[in-house]
Amino acid sequence: MTDDISVLVVDDDYHVARVHAGFVERVSGFRVVGEAHTAAEAIAESARLSPDLVLMDIYLPDGDGLDVTRTLLAGPQAPAVIVVSAARDAASLRTAVQLGAVHYLVKPFGFTDLAERLVAFREAHTRMRQIPEEATQADVDRIFGLMRPAPGPPPAAAASVDTSRLAPTLRLVYDVVAGAGGVSATDVATQAGISRATAQRALAQLEQSGLVRLELRYGSTGRPEHRYSVRR
Known part of the structure; x- marks a missing residue:
């Protein structure tokens, strides 16, 4: 469907990229349009496909996924970025937040963990498209609230x-x-x-x-x- 959120999956491991792409395809309203396995591929494929969302690994064979994120978010058609990485250090997390990543998901994770964040992103994405030229503070609060995945059961x-x-x-x-x-x-x-x-x-x-x-x-x-x- 043309209204689906297009997703580019970036991971250095081909098998992991396939698993993550499969996770995304299971969530209603999302469509995987491509995969990339290096920093160079991620930049090239993002320019070619103009995805709405990128799942970004940090450890890439030819560069740092956070540097790629910086490049993508500085472009004219910047996608949203969810960082998915085994990196747990505070510096990586801090950089991802400063760059504007909408979520940071630590590997390994299951389908439900990713799905919760995708659903939250989908709701915010839909709401942003409905906002007129000028947003009220209530609109802003609602969007940022939607970006937080709903808490799971206790x-x-x-x-x-x-x-x-x-x-x-x-x-x-x-x-x-x-x-x-x-x-x-x-x-x-x-x-x-x-x-x-x-x-x-x-x-x-x-x-x-x-x-x-x-x-x-x-x-x-x-x-x-x-x-x-x-x-x-």
Whole structure:
């Protein structure tokens, strides 16, 4: 749809970029228009595609994602930027805020973590398009309030999940995840006595329902490992 928010995904790891792009595509109102894996590609693709939003990794093979962010935000058609990085140092966070990044999401994160921020951005983006030439202070307060993702349920809510309403296989898989935590689909399949494909389908349903969270565990090489835990 032409009204969808266009997104450019920037990450040095091709597999991680694909996962993040998949996350974005699952959120209504968003459309991934491209991926970039280097600083140079990010600048070139942003100029070519003019995305509304960029998911920006910091550690890129030929530069710093925050320097790329500085370049993009200084351009004539500046996109909004959400930083998604394993960087946890205060300097990176401070620079991202000073540059004007709308959010900073620390890796590893699950679909729900990103979706909450995308939904908040979508609401603010829609509201900004409805504001006349001059905004009132109420308009400003409303926009900045919308940029904050809605808080999730308190920890007690996760502990009181009524699994009796789940289908038997989903309940079995949920119980395995709840009992172990940080498990892979293979771990679940082994402990539950089901096939890996069945475990994977059940985990995907539980994640989409917000009962479990998916995290990407990064090693030194290869694809990131998918690990599941109960949402708290």
